[in-house]
Amino acid sequence: MSVAPRVMTRNWRLKLAALGLAVFLWAVVRADPVSTTAVITAPVEVETSASPEWTTASPPEPPNVSVHIRGSPRDIQGLGGTGVVVRVPVATGTGGDTVVVLRPGWASVDGALTVERIEPASVALSFERSDSAARPVSIRTVGRLPRQQALAQPLQLSPVVVRVRGPASRVSSLDSIPIVPLDLSEVRATGDYPVALDTIGFPRLVFTTTTVSVQVRLEPAEEADLGSVPVVFGAGADPTLAGELSVTPPLVQVFLRGGRTRVAQASVQELWGEVPGPFVETMVPGEARRVPIRLVGVPNLVEAEARPDSVMVQRISREAPEGPEESP
Secondary structure, eight states: OOHHHHHHHTTHHHHHHHHHHHHHHHHHHHHSOOOEEEEEEEEEEEEEOSOTTEEESSOOBSSEEEEEEEEOHHHHHTHHHHOOOEEEEESOOOSEEEEEEOOGGGBOOOTTSEEEEEESSEEEEEEEEEEEEEEEEEOOEESOOOTTEEESSOOEEESSEEEEEEEHHHHHHOOOEEBOOEEGGGOOSSEEEEEEBOOTTOTTOEESOSEEEEEEOEEEEEEEEEEEEEEEEOTTSOHHHHTTEEEESSEEEEEEEEEHHHHHHOOGGGOEEEEOGGGTTTOOTTOEEEEEOEEESOOTTOEEEEESSEEEEEEOOOOOOOOOOOOO
């Protein structure tokens, strides 16, 4: 018998066991890579199924916690795209403050990862009675329409009111809900434009809808020379002082720009230029001052320009009356 077969058969049971163990360890390494631990900062969110009479009055304290997670490097790296959130379920709501111990199962990780612990181990929650109310929506705009277009009607909202629910103190302090400003420079045609409610400044409030529609009605823009209108002193001017003031020029030319229909309906008899009282109330006798004027009676949705846009105001210098002559 040769030496080679004898070497292979000697202690063959031990050699076979060693081969099996090597295959097993190779399979384990292939199936379960070396695990590691990572610490991830996660926000704390409260999910309440309590009575609608109660709601959270403020964010959890602390609002963020550190979650210690164990798993394969690949699975932990995959959390970068989705993030981790610790959601605290609250079954009942009561007024005042309460402390909740955080459980590992509340962290939003998949089954391939293990949450070892959360630091800090608890958060403080504050509850307040909730309320619901309807609040009007307010329009905000930026920019200007293209020069060849003008509004034919005032902007309209749909819906005009939205119901809001949340902490009673916040609901009572909310008088209206603004929209994200509609950029008029991007409006090209008549139509309904969806815009979002600007809810960034209203945390912990829930709205029945977060999108409304702004109805825009356009018509061709037109410019017109309306004619001359008189310049008068505003209602705020001292009546006794107004009698001592003169205006130059006494008439100004008015130019209008707006929708064709509204410009055509404007009447020169319904407009006048006004000198605001505060600009002249401190004038002394003999003083002359150039002051701006504003146009009164301009139709809605129409722009008006006065030419000139300011006038010269002079206060008349009145000499003191002479006294009675003495009799001889």
